[in-house]
Amino acid sequence: MTATNTEADHISMRSGYWLATIGTKNVIDGATPLVLDAIDAMDLNASGAFCFADLGCADGGSSMALVRKSIEAVRAGNKSRQFQVIYTDQPGNDYNALFAIIHGLEKGPEPTFLDAHEGVFVSACGSSFYRQLLPDNSLDLGFSSTAMHWLSAKPCDISGHVQAVGASGCELAAFQRQARSDWETLLHHRAKELKPGGRLVLVNFCRDQQGRYLGHTEGADMFDTFNAVWQAMLAAGQITEDEYQRMTLPQYYNDVAEFSVPLMDGSSPVYRAGLRLESITTKVVECPYKLDFRQHGDAARFAENYIPTLRSWTQSTFMGGLNPQRDAGERATLIDRYYAAYAQRVLEEPEQHGMDYVHAYMVIRKE
Amino acid sequence: MTATNTEADHISMRSGYWLATIGTKNVIDGATPLVLDAIDAMDLNASGAFCFADLGCADGGSSMALVRKSIEAVRAGNKSRQFQVIYTDQPGNDYNALFAIIHGLEKGPEPTFLDAHEGVFVSACGSSFYRQLLPDNSLDLGFSSTAMHWLSAKPCDISGHVQAVGASGCELAAFQRQARSDWETLLHHRAKELKPGGRLVLVNFCRDQQGRYLGHTEGADMFDTFNAVWQAMLAAGQITEDEYQRMTLPQYYNDVAEFSVPLMDGSSPVYRAGLRLESITTKVVECPYKLDFRQHGDAARFAENYIPTLRSWTQSTFMGGLNPQRDAGERATLIDRYYAAYAQRVLEEPEQHGMDYVHAYMVIRKE
Numbered sequence: 163m164t165a166t167n168t169e170a171d172h173i174s175m176r177s178g179y180w181l182a183t184i185g186t187k188n189v190i191d192g193a194t195p196l197v198l199d200a201i202d203a204m205d206l207n208a209s210g211a212f213c214f215a216d217l218g219c220a221d222g223g224s225s226m227a228l229v230r231k232s233i234e235a236v237r238a239g240n241k242s243r244q245f246q247v248i249y250t251d252q253p254g255n256d257y258n259a260l261f262a263i264i265h266g267l268e269k270g271p272e273p274t275f276l277d278a279h280e281g282v283f284v285s286a287c288g289s290s291f292y293r294q295l296l297p298d299n300s301l302d303l304g305f306s307s308t309a310m311h312w313l314s315a316k317p318c319d320i321s322g323h324v325q326a327v328g329a330s331g332c333e334l335a336a337f338q339r340q341a342r343s344d345w346e347t348l349l350h351h352r353a354k355e356l357k358p359g360g361r362l363v364l365v366n367f368c369r370d371q372q373g374r375y376l377g378h379t380e381g382a383d384m385f386d387t388f389n390a391v392w393q394a395m396l397a398a399g400q401i402t403e404d405e406y407q408r409m410t411l412p413q414y415y416n417d418v419a420e421f422s423v424p425l426m427d428g429s430s431p432v433y434r435a436g437l438r439l440e441s442i443t444t445k446v447v448e449c450p451y452k453l454d455f456r457q458h459g460d461a462a463r464f465a466e467n468y469i470p471t472l473r474s475w476t477q478s479t480f481m482g483g484l485n486p487q488r489d490a491g492e493r494a495t496l497i498d499r500y501y502a503a504y505a506q507r508v509l510e511e512p513e514q515h516g517m518d519y520v521h522a523y524m525v526i527r528k529e
Numbered sequence: 530m531t532a533t534n535t536e537a538d539h540i541s542m543r544s545g546y547w548l549a550t551i552g553t554k555n556v557i558d559g560a561t562p563l564v565l566d567a568i569d570a571m572d573l574n575a576s577g578a579f580c581f582a583d584l585g586c587a588d589g590g591s592s593m594a595l596v597r598k599s600i601e602a603v604r605a606g607n608k609s610r611q612f613q614v615i616y617t618d619q620p621g622n623d624y625n626a627l628f629a630i631i632h633g634l635e636k637g638p639e640p641t642f643l644d645a646h647e648g649v650f651v652s653a654c655g656s657s658f659y660r661q662l663l664p665d666n667s668l669d670l671g672f673s674s675t676a677m678h679w680l681s682a683k684p685c686d687i688s689g690h691v692q693a694v695g696a697s698g699c700e701l702a703a704f705q706r707q708a709r710s711d712w713e714t715l716l717h718h719r720a721k722e723l724k725p726g727g728r729l730v731l732v733n734f735c736r737d738q739q740g741r742y743l744g745h746t747e748g749a750d751m752f753d754t755f756n757a758v759w760q761a762m763l764a765a766g767q768i769t770e771d772e773y774q775r776m777t778l779p780q781y782y783n784d785v786a787e788f789s790v791p792l793m794d795g796s797s798p799v800y801r802a803g804l805r806l807e808s809i810t811t812k813v814v815e816c817p818y819k820l821d822f823r824q825h826g827d828a829a830r831f832a833e834n835y836i837p838t839l840r841s842w843t844q845s846t847f848m849g850g851l852n853p854q855r856d857a858g859e860r861a862t863l864i865d866r867y868y869a870a871y872a873q874r875v876l877e878e879p880e881q882h883g884m885d886y887v888h889a890y891m892v893i894r895k896e
Contacts, residue, residue: 211664244664248652253632257624261655265620283664285615285652288628297578297611297650 180223200361206239218309219249230275307365316412341414353435356528368522370444379518408483452516461512547590567728573606585676586616597642617654674732683779708781720802723895735889737811746885775850807892819883828879
């Protein structure tokens with residue numbers, strides 16, 4: 163499959179993405195000090211606008227506070243510096259929702275920074291981050307959160323599972339090769355785009371030193387549940403074996419070593435292009451829906467709030483796995499049935515569920 | 530009213546804009562030599578990417594060939610120069626259609642230039658050209674076609690007509706004041722954005738020396754027809770007097786003198802900011818649907834092809850003139866009835882109809 167619609171998968175509700183993925187806003191809020199420290203470390207009296215890019219922006223809602231604080235940090239160092247914000251995502255992203263939120267025409271998580279600051283210019287780039295997005299030496303700070311685990315292509319289907327965390331043997335090796343190549347490719351493009359002295363702050367899903375990853379921290383493994391629900395539908399004859407095989411998410415979660423290699427190995431093209439790893443740490447941010455459930459104790463309310471966030475980033479892959487010869491209504495019914503079955507598992511054992519975020523937080527400098 | 534949805538009014542058909550306004554592509558094709566000459570006159574060995582902006586781009590289809598030829602012209606002068614294309618329009622424009630066409634995911638008038646050229650970067654800016662869109666001194670060439678007649682606000686309703694060409698007295702004076710202020714404002718923003726030595730090529734609707742303007746060259750006056758159809762619906766009790774009053778397009782067509790004043794008067798802020806008028810000419814481009822009709826002679830086919838182009842840029846204003854207390858279905862029915870009545874007039878006297886384009890073609894330099 164191609165990378166279309168994977169950097170930010172969308173639910174069909176206009177401007178609902180940031181709300182359905184409110185946990186990613188918590189992650190960005192936690193990463194904000196890294197961005198502000200990176201800005202403080204830069205020469206803010208250079209000529210031209212300060213250029214900030216949000217790579218894999220979706221509708222821009224989740225990073226709105228980060229952008230505002232970044233503007234404030236630049237202005238604290240140079241109060242007349244112009245500021246350019248470039249939002250990037252796949253061509254198929256909903257840019258109409260993005261501009262509506264950024265221009266204050268639709269509700270975002272806070273008022274748009276455009277009303278509070280002069281000399282701020284916004285644009286959007288509808289290209290995958292597996293291409294060079296911006297001219298050489300034009301970017302001061304590139305930020306990305308919860309986006310770079312999407313591969314540029316699915317190297318193969320995974321037998322008996324839906325995600326590379328459940329892969330082994332040749333299939334795992336194929337995902338590792340793809341992930342290594344993709345990570346090097348996207349860093350190499352960023353190396354060209356960055357000005358010397360520019361920084362990347364990348365907040366990417368990872369497997370941490372304790373083997374934890376998204377939805378695999380305590381209780382049931384979220385990806386095992388995704389898989390088990392499809393297996394149950396296969397066993398019930400609701401989908402075919404071919405369809406089950408295709409339910410493979412084109413994702414890979416690097417560990418710290420995998421993230422670090424091209425930034426530390428002097429022979430890698432990325433290193434030779436000037437990128438240096440300044441810091442990398444991992445952190446778990448707890449699932450906000452799980453935390454809410456611990457307060458209110460209502461399993462139905464938990465399921466109702468939680469399933470849409472799972473659906474927001476899995477539905478397009480799963481829809482694509484269904485036989486296209488089924489008519490659209492039949493496919494929609496199967497997808498609804500799938501998430502209803504997942505919700506049923508949450509209702510039955512709510513304390514087993516939750517999608518804790520496990521991220522690597524990287525700061526990278528261009529020499 | 531605000532400027533929302535006026536720089537490029539949309540019909541509801543996705544990616545249909547360029548096709549419904551194919552005449553504007555003919556106009557852009559005719560203006561292309563001015564752009565290529567402007568590029569040839571510039572220093573193409575300057576550092577950084579060559580930055581080209583299409584101001585009021587709609588879905589980008591109409592200018593696709595122009596952008597490709599501009600890339601080729603820059604590369605002819607400097608084969609390694611990177612090229613940045615920035616598409617700008619209102620926040621409410623359909624940017625999803627734009628990116629789909631530019632990335633070749635939906636059909637445009639020719640294959641996308643992105644597949645043919647390396648080192649070309651595309652972004653979109655969802656802000657009105659009545660704001661500064663880009664950082665200071667960042668733009669090499671700003672192009673705009675058939676967009677800058679939309680005012681930033683409607684100064685008043687026009688008694689007994691739908692467009693300023695039918696205004697008089699205080700109402701005409703109010704439109705003239707608004708148009709003068711808007712023209713100066715948008716030029717002043719461009720003066721900041723342009724690099725020294727940069728150029729604007731602006732192709733704007735005008736009133737020419739013979740008093741011709743859009744749809745007023747021969748046969749019936751198009752705006753008189755727009756007005757007459759609403760008057761007939763008012764007389765038939767289908768709309769109210771209040772509604773009729775609000776059917777005023779927030780547009781003004783400058784003449785050559787009005788376009789020239791701020792660029793030639795040494796005391797104007799635009800002149801003082803460095804903008805100089807290099808050339809201005811006017812030209813009529815004949816209505817492609819009228820020309821087709823002269824070939825095929827089928828009035829029904831003429832009306833069927835012609836009415837959508839009128840509808841593409843008038844519908845949102847006219848819909849906004851209807852009483853919002855009417856339910857949406859009733860408003861849609863009235864709008865359908867309006868364009869059906871216009872079509873009926875075309876059927877009855879096809880040789881009286883057509884929308885010849887009358888434009889001023891300006892080349893402006895920043896010192």
